[in-house]
Amino acid sequence: MISQKKLLRDGKLHIFLLGSGGPMNNDKRVASSIGLIAGKQFLLFDVGPGSYRNVDVMRLPAENLSAIFLTHFHSDHIGDLGEANMLSWVNGRDHPLDVYGPKGVERVVKGFEMAYKLDTGYRIAHHGSDIMSQENAKMISHTISFETTTERILCFNRNGLKVFAFEVEHPPIKPALGYRIEYKGNVIAITGDTIKTTDLITHCKNADILFSEAISYIMLNNIISGAQKLNLERYAKILTDIQNYHMNPLTAAELAQEAHVKKLVFVHITPPLSTEKAEKLYLKGVDEKFDGEIVLGKDCMKFQFEEK
Ligand SMILES: [Zn+2]
Numbered sequence: 481m482i483s484q485k486k487l488l489r490d491g492k493l494h495i496f497l498l499g500s501g502g503p504m505n506n507d508k509r510v511a512s513s514i515g516l517i518a519g520k521q522f523l524l525f526d527v528g529p530g531s532y533r534n535v536d537v538m539r540l541p542a543e544n545l546s547a548i549f550l551t552h553f554h555s556d557h558i559g560d561l562g563e564a565n566m567l568s569w570v571n572g573r574d575h576p577l578d579v580y581g582p583k584g585v586e587r588v589v590k591g592f593e594m595a596y597k598l599d600t601g602y603r604i605a606h607h608g609s610d611i612m613s614q615e616n617a618k619m620i621s622h623t624i625s626f627e628t629t630t631e632r633i634l635c636f637n638r639n640g641l642k643v644f645a646f647e648v649e650h651p652p653i654k655p656a657l658g659y660r661i662e663y664k665g666n667v668i669a670i671t672g673d674t675i676k677t678t679d680l681i682t683h684c685k686n687a688d689i690l691f692s693e694a695i696s697y698i699m700l701n702n703i704i705s706g707a708q709k710l711n712l713e714r715y716a717k718i719l720t721d722i723q724n725y726h727m728n729p730l731t732a733a734e735l736a737q738e739a740h741v742k743k744l745v746f747v748h749i750t751p752p753l754s755t756e757k758a759e760k761l762y763l764k765g766v767d768e769k770f771d772g773e774i775v776l777g778k779d780c781m782k783f784q785f786e787e788k
């Protein structure tokens with residue numbers, strides 16, 4: 481399929497919600513991933529399982545993939561790293577792929593490279609090294625390290641597109657990151673997985689668009705009571721445990737309000753919302769907490785920003 485290369489050249493900022501779901505698999509939403517095209521660069525933020533297929537579904541220019549930024553190494557954020565590297569290389573990427581993340585990114589990258597090593601070899605043997613360069617199949621890991629927990633680090637800066645990383649609170653995962661992206665006066669904030677903190681409010685300040693994780697605890701607790709009745713104790717425990725390191729939709733709406741963001745997009749949506757009634761319950765009360773525009777994230781949604 482012919483990719484939309486023109487997106488790279490129109491001078492605008494394009495955002496693609498490739499995966500709006502969380503760790504609970506369902507037929508509506510795949511796991512975390514956001515694509516961004518600006519300043520002739522194509523970036524991915526997280527590559528959760530199943531999300532890379534939407535790069536093809538949305539006809540994004542895979543061969544121009546410049547870099548991937550990981551928030552942390554929970555599997556719902558990294559599962560498609562091997563696919564992203566392999567398929568962008570097969571599509572004609574003419575450089576190794578840069579992968580940024582917190583401490584530990586080197587191990588994750590090495591592990592995926594190892595798992596895909598045989599596949600890389602098959603493709604070189606089959607199509608020839610003239611078009612399948614061994615060198616370009618590589619990934620290069622970049623560890624983002626912090627001196628203090630409150631700082632914001634500029635980790636990518638090309639053609640006016642700036643990506644800053646900051647630390648978030650997702651214990652016991654340490655460090656876990658969020659990202660703030662700036663381009664031509666527009667600001668995008670991505671929370672990653674986290675609880676709400678005063679530092680997070682600062683890092684999301686005045687964003688034109690905030691992609692915030694949110695897990696509905698009301699809905700999760702309904703599932704937990706059902707599970708307890710059925711003696712599914714293991715399931716009930718896991719769903720109880722995850723409530724201490726995420727935000728619920730109301731908290732995310734408070735974050736958006738306190739950070740004065742313009743538009744809030746819910747992502748990492750958990751539990752799966754299979755009916756309209758479930759969507760309503762997930763969003764219940766958020767409009768009382770946040771005055772701006774609220775969007776329930778769905779896979780393959782697009783957002784576009786002009787120069788300010
Ligand atoms: Zn996580």
Ligand SMILES: [Zn+2]
Nearest residue numbers: 503554556673
């Ligand atoms: Zn997650």
